Structure formats: C-alpha cells, structure tokens
Amino acid sequence: MKTKLAFVCGTVMTLLALAACGAPNNVSQEGEGKPKVKDPDPVTLKLFAYNPMSESDFKKLIAEPVKKKYPYITVELLSKNSTQFESTIAAKEDMDLILMWNGSVNSNKQYGIFEDMTPHARKAGFDFGRFDPKAMETIKELSDKGEIYGVPYQIQFYALYYNKDLFDKFGVPYPKDGMTWEDTVELTRKMSRMQDGVQYSGFDTDTLSRFTYPLSLVPVDGKTDKVLVNSDAYKKAFELGKQLYSIPDNPGKLSTGRFTKEKTLAMVGTVNLFDQLEKTPDLNWDMVQFPSYKEKPNTYGMYDLNIVMMTSTSKHKDEAMKAIEVFLSDEVQTLSSTMGKLSALTNPEIRKQFGIGLPMLKGKNLQGIFKSSPAYAPPFSMHHSKGNEILKKTFLDYIGDKKDVNTALRDAEEEITRYIKSQGTK
Known part of the structure; x- marks a missing residue:
C-alpha cells in the first residue's frame, strides 16, 4: 500500500515539475492556461509607385493602415520613378506591389512582372464585386485570357473649371452642368478678348486626349x-x-498654366486639378460637368484607372494580398474620398464623403463631377505614348493652318506606322 501511495505521489510531483518548467518555445501561457500563438515574423513589402503617389498619401492610405491592422507588415515606398522600372526589374531588386495607370500596363507586360490576382483573391476571400464593374472589365481586357493583374484604387475624373472673377468682369453668365461642346465653343467666344493690353482666353486644356478619350479613341x-x-x-x-x-484671342496652348498662374484663362477642361488649386488660394474658381459630345451625353474621358498590383516575383504574396485588402477597404477608401480622390468602389457612402477633408472645396459644385461617366477604354498599345506625341504635333499643325485635317491625320498615320516598324514589332 505504501509502495502504491509513493508511486502516485511521485507521479503527481513529476507532473507539477513539468508544468513549472513552462510551455514549449512556440507558445506562452496566457490567462487560464490558453496558449498564445507566436507572432508572425516581420515582413517588409516593397512598393514601386510607377504611377506617382506622394509620400504623405502613401503613409495615410497604405503604410499606416497596413501597420495598424498587421503590425508585422511594413510597406516601404521605393524612391524611384517610372523611368527606373525596367532597371529595377533587370537588377532583380525586391518588388512586391506596383501602383500603375491602366494605360501603362501593355507597355510593361514584356517584363513578366504582373501576376494574376484571382487565385490570391479567392484564397483571401477578396470580393471583386465591390468595384465598378466597367472598371474591372477594363482591367481584364489588359490581359490575354481575362486575368486580373490588379484592382483599381482610384478613377480619374474630368471637370470644367472656371474663373468666376473673369466671368464677373465681362458680365457673362457662369458655365453650367450639362453643356455640350457646342455650348462650350459659344461660351469660349464670349470670354476670349484682348482688354487693357491683357490677352484673356476662353478655354484651353492640357492635352489632345481630352477631346479624343470621350470617343474611346487610341492612336494604336x-x-x-x-x-x-x-x-x-x-x-x-x-x-x-x-x-x-x-x-480670335483664344490661342491653343494645351496648357493649364494660364488658369492657375496668370489667371487669364476663363475655363479649363481637364482631370483632377485639386493639388494645383490648393496652391492657388487667391483664385476664385468653381467647377461644372465636363462638356459632352451631343451623341455621347454625360460622358467624359475614358476609364482612366490607378491600379494596385502584386508582382510575380514577390516572396510575400499572402502579405501583399493583405496589404491590398487594407488599401481597398471601405475605411481607407473613405479616407481617400475625403481627400478628393474618386474611389472605384461602388459603396455610395464612400462617394458621399468626397472632398469633405479639403476646406477649399466647401461650397464648390462637386456634384457636377458625378453627372458624367467615363467612356469605354480599349487596351493601350506599348506605342501609345509615341502615337499621342505624333498626333499632338500634327494637331498643332492643323489648328495653326499648316495642314488641312485630312492631311494631318494621314501624315500622323504614316509617321506612327514608320515608328512602329522601326521598333521591330508586329
């Protein structure tokens, strides 16, 4: 009996001794003996901003929100620009995420750096249905088999901005939502004049694309x-x-400078100018809906998307997907919306917050932005930029009466064709 009792007591003492030694290395005792899983190892994700993003926006919209939700994930912004993209890939530098304009994707597919997000999104339970469906179709058309190389974190918007002081000075009614290009031509005529030795122009824009994109036109x-x-x-x-x-008195310069700097331009039709306008607090401006072609009412630009992508070379794809989820969450996209950036998410509550974080937008006609939708955006060729450059030159020849329209377009076609052949492609 004594032997049996001694055995039991010895066994109990052994178990108590083992318990006192603590938990295995990969867990710790917490509360009522519940094990705590070891924190994941730290991961640093490198983000290449091919499409520029300010350091401030990067911190507010990506780095800080990701760190808050996943303390072990650090997102680092590579201090490079789009011209260094090829050299960064060639040097095999770490790159996990890319910010890129949809128009730049085709010219960079040759590097094999893009990754189909579909399986990663499925694994993470990421819902593509939260996004503007036409924006997602635009992205699918960038691939050969409908792969999804990225998701849109911002849609570019168009607006017609106007200088209220100039309209008051000349006694002309302000522009209004719903104007056609014909209406804009007439208003431009009323606002263009030489007065007191100063050249005042009625309208200008920053690029020929503002006229061509609403018609879904690409040069190649x-x-x-x-x-x-x-x-x-x-x-x-x-x-x-x-x-x-x-x-008369409305020379085409394809420049917005006269609007924000000289303040001698009555109207400018272009994309988001908020950054420039914030630096021009003395400009008395407002905005209306971008003018439309009669046959395409309430249509501006085309689907001009800023997209976030994960790379095929990333060693941290699960973490990259987590970072994308945070960036595209309703919470972060709402914050982005308050900063005057148009989200691609369809949640109407996000749109309601548009611009409220920018004091300069108080009282402005922001609803004019939302009365139009982007036109269809065909995939851009890798020769898109050069094609546009040649087109701009021939357009300026045409409006300068150096060529008629048919000759200008024929010359542009021939020059772009020669260029493509010189590149040895297709």
Whole structure:
C-alpha cells in the first residue's frame, strides 16, 4: 500500500515539475492556461509607385493602415520613378506591389512582372464585386485570357473649371452642368478678348486626349498595333479643337498654366486639378460637368484607372494580398474620398464623403463631377505614348493652318506606322 501511495505521489510531483518548467518555445501561457500563438515574423513589402503617389498619401492610405491592422507588415515606398522600372526589374531588386495607370500596363507586360490576382483573391476571400464593374472589365481586357493583374484604387475624373472673377468682369453668365461642346465653343467666344493690353482666353486644356478619350479613341490598337488615327472619329475630335482654337484671342496652348498662374484663362477642361488649386488660394474658381459630345451625353474621358498590383516575383504574396485588402477597404477608401480622390468602389457612402477633408472645396459644385461617366477604354498599345506625341504635333499643325485635317491625320498615320516598324514589332 505504501509502495502504491509513493508511486502516485511521485507521479503527481513529476507532473507539477513539468508544468513549472513552462510551455514549449512556440507558445506562452496566457490567462487560464490558453496558449498564445507566436507572432508572425516581420515582413517588409516593397512598393514601386510607377504611377506617382506622394509620400504623405502613401503613409495615410497604405503604410499606416497596413501597420495598424498587421503590425508585422511594413510597406516601404521605393524612391524611384517610372523611368527606373525596367532597371529595377533587370537588377532583380525586391518588388512586391506596383501602383500603375491602366494605360501603362501593355507597355510593361514584356517584363513578366504582373501576376494574376484571382487565385490570391479567392484564397483571401477578396470580393471583386465591390468595384465598378466597367472598371474591372477594363482591367481584364489588359490581359490575354481575362486575368486580373490588379484592382483599381482610384478613377480619374474630368471637370470644367472656371474663373468666376473673369466671368464677373465681362458680365457673362457662369458655365453650367450639362453643356455640350457646342455650348462650350459659344461660351469660349464670349470670354476670349484682348482688354487693357491683357490677352484673356476662353478655354484651353492640357492635352489632345481630352477631346479624343470621350470617343474611346487610341492612336494604336493595343492588341494588334494597327494604327487607328485616320478615321472619322479622329477627324471629329480634331475639328472640335479647331473650332475652339480658331476663335480670335483664344490661342491653343494645351496648357493649364494660364488658369492657375496668370489667371487669364476663363475655363479649363481637364482631370483632377485639386493639388494645383490648393496652391492657388487667391483664385476664385468653381467647377461644372465636363462638356459632352451631343451623341455621347454625360460622358467624359475614358476609364482612366490607378491600379494596385502584386508582382510575380514577390516572396510575400499572402502579405501583399493583405496589404491590398487594407488599401481597398471601405475605411481607407473613405479616407481617400475625403481627400478628393474618386474611389472605384461602388459603396455610395464612400462617394458621399468626397472632398469633405479639403476646406477649399466647401461650397464648390462637386456634384457636377458625378453627372458624367467615363467612356469605354480599349487596351493601350506599348506605342501609345509615341502615337499621342505624333498626333499632338500634327494637331498643332492643323489648328495653326499648316495642314488641312485630312492631311494631318494621314501624315500622323504614316509617321506612327514608320515608328512602329522601326521598333521591330508586329
């Protein structure tokens, strides 16, 4: 009996001794003996901002929210620009995430750096249905088999900005929502004049694309590299520019500087100018809906998307997907919306917060932005930028009466074709 009792007591003492030695290395005792799983190892994600993002926006919208939700994940902004993208890939530098404009994707597919997000999104339970469906279709068309290379974190918007003081000075009623290009031409004519030795212009824009994109025009087909500029649609866009810039005292400069700096431009039609306007507090401005072609009412630009992508070379794809989820969460996208950035999420509550964080937008006609929608955006060719550069040159020749419209477009077609052949592609 004594032997049995001694055995039991010895066994109990052994178990108590083992318990006193603590838990195994990978768990700790917490509360009522519940094990705590070891924190994940720290991970640093490198983000290449091919599409520029300010350091401030990066911290507010990506780095800080990701760190808050996942303390072990650090997102680092690579201090580079788009011209260093190829060299960064060639040097095999770490790169986990990319911010890129949808128009730049085709010209960079050759590097094999893009990754289909679909399986990673499925694994994470990430819902593509939260996004503007046409924006997602635009992204799918960038691939050969409908892969999703990224998701849109921002849609570019268009607006017609105007200088209220100039309209008051000349006694002309302000622009209004719903104007056609014909209306804009007439208003431009009323506001263009030389007065007291100062040249006042009625309208300008920053690029020929503001006339062509609403018609879904690209200079080169993104799939075949066929040159597309010698067409009736391009002729229509060129002739609109000619109407505006042949008005006496309204020289076409394709520049926004006279609006924000010299303050001698009455109206400018372009994309988001909030950054520039914030630096010009003495400018008395407002905004209305971007002008439309009669046959395409309430349509501006085309789907001009800023997208976030994970790379095929990332060693931390699960963590990259987590960072994307945070960036595209309702919470962070609402914050982005308050900063005057148009979210691609369809949640109407996010749109209601648009611009409320920018005091300069108080009282402005922000609703004019939302009365139009982007036009269809065909995939851009890797020769898109050069094609636009050649088109701009021929457009300026045309509005300067150096060429008629048919000659200008034919010359542009021939020059772009020669360029593509010189590159040895298709």
